[in-house]
Amino acid sequence: MATRRISSLLSRPFAASSLRSLGRNSSWSRGIYRFSTATATEEVITPPVQVEHTQLLINGQFVDAASGRTFPTLDPRTGEVIAHVAEGEDEDINRAVSAARKAFDEGPWPKMTAYERSRIIYRFADLLEKHNDEIAAIETWDNGKPYEQSAKVEIPMLTRLFRYYAGWADKIHGLTVPADGPYHVQTLHEPIGVAGQIIPWNFPLLMYAWKVGPALACGNAVVLKTAEQTPLSALYVSKLFHEAGLPPGVLNVISGFGPTAGAALASHMDVEKVAFTGSTDTGKIVLELAARSNLKKVTLELGGKSPFIVCEDADIDKAVELAHFALFFNQGQCCCAGSRTFVHENVYDEFIEKAKARAMKRVVGDPFKKGVEQGPQIDAEQLEKVLKYIRAGIECGATLETGGERFGTKGYFIQPTVFSNVEDGMPIATDEIFGPVQSILKFKDLDDVIRRANKSRYGLAAGVFTKNIETANTLMRALRVGTVWINCFDVFDAAIPFGGYKMSGQGREKGIYSLSNYLQVKAVVSPLKNPAWL
């Protein structure tokens, strides 16, 4: 009963009403600034948690990097160092892969019953639930996302995802298969082996769950490389996983950088599968390294420039709120962000006014402060990149309705930014900005918007706002994207598959579909003598 659907929490009570109303309430808003009135963040809140684990996790043990090197992980609210973290490279990846290899080839994990695996994963979920608030604090500290979002949505979702995959472990079914002659044919769905997984910084633990959950439910061993911006939370929860009974070597966590640790994993000859979530440019490199090494299977979940289409008949107030949420959620750092807001010409002016007003009300500040909707961007590089796109938008002649600048002088905060009169060819309409920048475009009719929405190298997701069943049915089939949300957005249930068309990637994560990323299918054929039927 305590589950919170991310959709209901995020799109309605959490994002829309509770936070907004909290923001308006003066007793809650001390130290919280709507971006337009604020100049700087005040005193920085001390996160209510200790950082305990900063080493690599290999074969069930926390160990230093082979080189002894560390790198700092920064607090995006201030740019200050939270902790120095062991920096994994080639040699550490080798060690982790060899531990995973051993755990898979000789260890108990793939050999125990699926029910036993499911019990361990269920126990892990119970521990996650128990430590929800500490985990949420680490996540917010390292990433900068609002603590309420971490504690009330993302960590419960993390727990829920592992319960979901625990339930799959003992329901992975092969098939018996019809043959053209007297043969008995069956398929065995076997774990692939050692899976390398490379995850991004925008949802460190949800990405962890999307990757680790299905891989382990299917009986694989894993070497996980976290993003260098956010190494802490995966180490914390992986320790809990071992407390829940995960055998050593089954899950190894390497902190480090993409060109060193990430590349070593993607090109490793003993890794049989690599799953990557991140930018399209890096995804290309991962696919190339897999091709050049051992042709390991690849799952890619990459960038997006997702259209959010507001039709003439839509409920405009709701559409404004959801379009705002679709773009600004998580500081705009979502691969599926609704970053091209297409609005029908008949409701365009009204929409712009309301979207601008909504953005101006967005509460930006210390993510540990109650009522804050938007924290800092992840790091200085992202901050610069987003500001560069904003400048490009202005230079191209789009209308800057609100925002457009850095927020405050400390940390990596950016004002919620809305552009109108955006044209299809502008960089703010073609590129993934990954920041709080809403680009609003005008369209004439369905054919127009379908053509333009699909004119993107990306194909991750789309939002459709309409009351008309014909419009909804037409758009859902015509849009070349992996997820279409109709009159909702960012509904991310465990069972709903997610992934990209075109250069947004390949494969699907979550849901029953995600299992196939981590299973080999073996066909077993034997002759039948005098069968009663065929």
Add this chain to the structure above:
Amino acid sequence: MTIQSNGHSENPIKIPKIKFTKLFINGEFVDSISGKTFETIDPRNGEVIARVAEGDKADVDLAVKVAREAFDQGQWPRMTGFERGRIMMKFADLIDESIEELAAIDAIDAGKLFTSGKAVDIPSVANMIRYYAGAADKIHGQMLKMSRPFQAYTLREPIGVVGHIIPWNFPSTMFFMKVAPALAAGCTMIVKPAEQTPLSALYYAHLAKLAGIPDGVLNVVTGYGSTAGAAISSHMDIDMVSFTGSTEVGRLVMQAAAQSNLKPVSLELGGKSPLIIFNDADVDSAVNLALLGILYNKGEICVAGSRVYVQEGIYDEFVRKAAAKAKTWVVGDPFDPRSQQGPQVDKTQFDKILSYIEHGKREGATLLTGGKPCCEKGYYIEPTIFTDVKEDMLVVKDEIFGPVMSLMKFESVEEAIERANNTRYGLAAGIVTKDLNLANRVSRSIRAGIIWINCYFAFDNDCPYGGYKMSGFGRDNGLNSLDKYLQVKSVVTPIHNSPWL
């Protein structure tokens, strides 16, 4: 002679106090409307354990009314599958906390072995609930491929109010084999346990409430088949009935369904399952498998391997070893850890088995071993093996539901297949061979719902089983069992200008 344990007097297990003897309706334990009760008997000694409320039509009507309300207005079908699963996980944890007490209840009420109840039966039902808890959020419909410009999909909706009528041979397992998938599907239900074994079902009802299953979702009406059972199968407001029991009663259930509201029926009925042992088998392990196949749970199991076919090359050796092994079989108090076989469930069953044994002797079968009651009181019967039996004898044709094996010789695989299929039943079969071709051929040729090759009773949460022919229809266990608690609804709408069809 059969070894008898006499653990009864020195029994160290504390017999639990019976806490729940009333009907469980709408989350409360209540007396039956008539105020009537019936006795439930300890088959070890024929003594009364407790008097239990006797539900009949009026009580079933009341239970259906609250189950209807819980389905039509209540939260159970309206919460997410995941939320139902969470409550079911809690239910499983509560059972884990009461394993000893539940195993003892089934031992005194059904004569089941306490040790195996504690080690296997009760932990297994907790695992079964967890299996279906994990399935509750994995019930998928399909998007369909239409031949015209239409978009269509299927919704798999909970079927509604379900009636479960369960037998006495596995009171706990049968309860959850029915209840767990129905709960996962989002149904509400009335369970009628067997009148011989009402006690653990009432205990589970209590735990369901503690776990947070909303009132009215799971109701237990104890009583007799001809009254309470008949009221369920003929009820106009029950959407589906699931029955496990004898073929005779299964027929009545289906008739009642046909005569009332045409509710779908799932029947898991009797069996006369063959165990076919080929020349290349290891005789010692085949003997063990065959004895387990007929003596497990004192033969009171619908999939019992009650017809054992042994190929001629090893027949004599098999007979000799089976007789020797049967004589070492320990029959005795189910609380004695040495006991391999407890008492039959009640006097009716006891008398019925003995009369089949007499019939077999009269028909000319050779009594290889056993054939008599044993222990000074209670309903114990010796492990019994008949040889020289013919296919038309009653002991070969009928389900005896007791520790009575018919042992037969065959020559060729064709003969084995033909004789194995020469039955009105089709529940299970066993094959013992090292030959892959034989195993494959026979497993496709036997018309039965589950085939065990070089094993027997290999039940599993994920492994469906159920009957061919007059052993019933529908499947319990596995994801297949969800099907009977779900309606399939197709939703179709035209689409225009779709870029693909």
